[in-house]
Amino acid sequence: MSEIRARFALHYPAFALDVDLNLPNRGVSVLFGHSGSGKTTLLRCIAGLERARDGEMHFNGDTWQSGRKFLAAHRRPIGYVFQEASLFSHLSVRGNLDFAVKRAPQSDTPIAFDQAVQLLGIDGLLQHHPQQLSGGERQRVAIARALLIQPRLLLMDEPLAALDLPRKQEILPYLEGLKQELALPIIYVSHAADEVARLADYIVGMENGRVVAAGPLAETLARIDSPLHLGEDAGVVIEGLVLARDGKWGLVRVHFDGGELWVRDAGYRIGSQVRVRVLARDISLALQRHTDTSILNTLPATVESIAAEDDSGQALVRLKVGNIYLVSRVTRRSVHALELVVGQSIWAQVKSVAVI
Secondary structure (H helix, E strand, C coil): CCCEEEEEEEECCCCEEEEEEEECCCCEEEEECCCCCCHHHHHHHHHCCCCCCEEEEEECCEEEEECCEECCHHHCCEEEECCCCCCCCCCCHHHHHHHHHHHCCCCCCCCCHHHHHHHHCCHHHCCCCHHHCCHHHHHHHHHHHHHCCCCCEEEEECCCCCCCHHHHHHHHHHHHHHHHHCCCCEEEEECCHHHHHHHCCEEEEEECCEEEEEEEHHHHHCCCCCCCCCHHHCEEEEEEEEEEEECCCCEEEEEECCEEEEEECCCCCCCCEEEEEEEHHHEEEECCCCCCCCCCEEEEEEEEEEEECCCCCEEEEEEEECCEEEEEEEEHHHHHHCCCCCCCEEEEEECHHHCC
């Protein structure tokens, strides 16, 4: 049973937040949606930085807000990472981290100074001042500082939004490391589908201050009736195991519950767990298996459901492959030409160069 309960109603002249959520108390829960959808407002309500007069916030049996009770932000066991690092410019990196250590309460499972430094890869930066750091380095220091406050819940408000693509790619592996190494629930705000694919265990889609979809990542992304507006980023995420490497052609073979995919080799270790993101636009369908094609990945599938997309001439087809689901975007003309129906056996063709 979920142990994070957030219910808030908040009204401004031009915006209203009306949310009732149960979130898991482990892993990464991503609040996803376009700018102005209410993600940051909800996060601030959870943190106690914004007070919704009609609201409740419960965490692991503790009540942070209910009725007249309202626990101020500094009394909630949270770490908060903003879009901007907001480090103290007059202090070194070590000084910024020591500031958090001095403020931290006693913890049954403390995050050690050296542990936070190693997890974020900032051991070589401790004597530097913020103005000497890149944007990605500053944000890694900000995350380490938030961890050293010894939070029971980590809140992150689009921490990569202010970074360019190279800095973003630099920091994402560190965020994945946090997820793997620390038993710390994280609520993460993002409007970027690639961040969702790499980090989320649970996704909450928001629009106009309301929740439009919520659930485990793989299950929610595979819903073709979902109101999540992913557009060209529509697709699924598959958890798999790297079984083999083809060094000659720069590929690795990833096994998942229902099949295998050849994907580009990004230096994955044999035996390592990886996430594979397959976009709907990169899956074509065929009635028979073809070997006279450049497409390396051909998977037997069953048509689970078909949904036409509004006024686009396209359709989404949900496919079952073993015990996982894929989503393919094809034209409605193709649906008609292939005479696709629910329950039909078909072949899903996935380009290796298209798999992320």
